[in-house]
Amino acid sequence: MRSDSVFRGEDKNNTIIIVRLNHKWKENGQRKILAFNFDNVENKGLENLTIKYQVKDSIVTYQPLDCNNDDEPGESISGETCPFRNEFKVNVVNPDKVNPIADDSLYVGLVRFYGTTKNSYGNSTSLIFMLQVDEHSF
Numbered sequence: 012m013r014s015d016s017v018f019r020g021e022d023k024n025n026t027i028i029i030v031r032l033n034h035k036w037k038e039n040g041q042r043k044i045l046a047f048n049f050d051n052v053e054n055k056g057l058e059n060l061t062i063k064y065q066v067k068d069s070i071v072t073y074q075p076l077d078c079n080n081d082d083e084p085g086e087s088i089s090g091e092t093c094p095f096r097n098e099f100k101v102n103v104v105n106p107d108k109v110n111p112i113a114d115d116s117l118y119v120g121l122v123r124f125y126g127t128t129k130n131s132y133g134n135s136t137s138l139i140f141m142l143q144v145d146e147h148s149f
Contacts, residue, residue, distance in 0.1 A: 017056035018047075023137050027061045033116035043118040048125070055131040062121050064140040066100055066114065073100040075140065076111045 020026025034044035046062065049055050066073040076099040099111035121138045124131055 013055075014052045015054045017058055018060070019056070020059040022059045023061045023135050026059060027063060030062060030064045030119065030121060031067055032064075032119045033066070034118045035116050036118050038118075043120045045120040045123050047122045049123065049128045049131050051126040052128050053130050055128070057122065057133040057136045059135050061137040061139065063138075064119055064121060065103070066117065072103045073112070073114075074103050074106070075099070075117045076101050076106075076108060 028046075030046040032044050032046060034041070036042065038044075046064075047057065064075065066075065098113060098115045098117060100114045100117060101108055101111050119140075121140055122133060122136075
């Protein structure tokens with residue numbers, strides 16, 4: 012994104028950006044693809060938004076199943092706070108967390124501030140990217 016601009020919604024409850032990107036692990040040399048990448052920019056902002064990651068086919072909408080509870084399938088990764096699986100999704104309407112659907116194209120990030128980026132921010136913005144966690148706000 013270019014420097015010196017703000018991507019602003021009316022408010023985070025009424026301005027919802029649905030991200031429907033797909034990316035496989037290390038496809039084209041990248042770990043993941045990003046919806047908003049603030050890389051080496053200045054004076055950039057996100058305000059009054061909800062940014063939500065969803066996967067959709069012609070019939071069903073899915074959410075990634077990234078972070079599992081202890082009683083759900085998963086494998087621990089050293090240094091992670093919970094078991095982590097980035098290749099499974101569940102139906103939003105009727106999630107079956109015990110038998111999730113395999114999908115290896117869920118390596119998507121929502122927002123990243125990186126490099127020499129400065130004076131850039133997210134304000135009154137919610138990031139919703141997995142079923143287990145309701146939201147992360149900053």
